[in-house]
């Protein structure tokens with residue numbers, strides 16, 4: 001049986017932030033969420049999250065994750081003190097306890113699985129994830145006898161000059177035989193530079209304690225400051241981009257692109273420079289995204305071109321062309337082979353197939369049929385100051401440049417709207433609507449004024 005405990009009580013002083021460290025985000029998700037996710041393969045019987053600094057905030061942020069127990073560490077007296085808080089709630093627990101620092105967001109689930117396997121195989125009292133870092137500064141150094149058996153862990157700030165030369169570090173990921181750990185936890189003292197109770201000191205009292213090196217040392221990157229947060233972001237981004245490139249996605253200037261790990265891409269997608277794909281986004285085969293595009297929680301079909309545009313919470317069907325400078329938002333849905341062009345904003349509207357909204361328009365709460373041509377500068381006046389109202393435009397209708405539809409209003413099929421019209425009443429199929437004053441010409445007007453003066 002395995003229980004998991006996540007250390008998430010610290011403030012994270014080095015972040016210089018009001019937000020608790022574990023709530024800072026990497027790739028659209030908080031550090032603590034990512035740590036929780038890394039144990040998804042283990043099926044733990046208990047998931048304990050130790051909270052302290054801004055406990056409520058941390059707890060709230062995880063309200064969607066099921067089966068969590070929160071244990072409060074009122075004063076943050078160190079990682080050992082944090083685990084001491086588990087003694088009452090794990091009183092009768094006889095299995096293994098996996099302890100994960102809440103600031104280690106890049107762990108792979110398979111790595112934890114392997115750690116547990118080795119722990120069980122050797123019947124260790126404790127098994128720790130370690131790595132050989134080129135730059136070990138800031139990490140606890142691990143000292144082993146032969147056979148990877150740990151003798152001592154010394155925190156960076158407690159190391160003497162010789163100890164600092166060691167590049168083998170503690171990853172902050174531990175598997176303990178809980179009854180054995182519970183027995184020695186009360187022995188911890190705070191006799192060190194930080195005057196904290198270090199969890200790492202338990203290795204002095206337990207045996208055998210084994211170090212398991214992680215192959216990809218980036219996995220144990222701990223986040224203590226903004227610089228490390230930025231580096232973790234880069235590492236995650238590289239992982240995600242390598243994955244999609246291997247699946248047949250082309251990226252132009254990949255360093256300027258960001259992709260959340262929740263995004264799904266099909267083969268032959270091309271992502272151009274300065275494009276950002278976030279949240280629950282799917283891009284279909286052969287589509288070209290960017291340069292300069294942000295797409296969030298949206299579905300883009302096959303063979304779509306999106307250039308310098310923002311698409312949020314929306315859908316674009318196959319074969320469309322979007323941009324430059326289009327903004328789709330609030331459940332906009334664009335039908336197949338349509339064209340949405342320069343400086344067009346579409347909110348909560350359905351656009352039929354082969355419809356063009358090519359220049360300088362705002363469509364809100366509108367439903368457009370197939371083969372509609374929206375003239376440049378067409379605007380739906382959908383808001384009366386209190387409520388939003390719908391505009392409906394039938395198949396094959398053409399709106400003149402600079403026309404305004406004062407909603408609620410319905411235009412039938414194959415209607416022609418004269419340029420500059422302000423349409424306030426419904427228009428039947430096949431009609432021409434001119435909703436403006438006719439042009440009047442007053443001849444020799446300038447001369448008559450001059451004469452009067």
Ligand code: UD1
Nearest residue numbers: 007008009010076077078079102103139140170172198222
């Ligand atoms: C810790 C390890 C160090 C290891 C490194 C790996 C100790 C003493 N040191 O150092 O050997 O190389 O992680 O990243 O454990 N926390 C609490 N309560 C507390 C203190 C901390 O819950 O009282 C939590 C923090 O929120 C954080 C985690 O424990 O998520 C680690 O604490 P941190 O202060 O970052 O430890 P490090 O100095 O990085």
Ligand code: CA
Nearest residue numbers: 103222223224
């Ligand atoms: Ca840390």
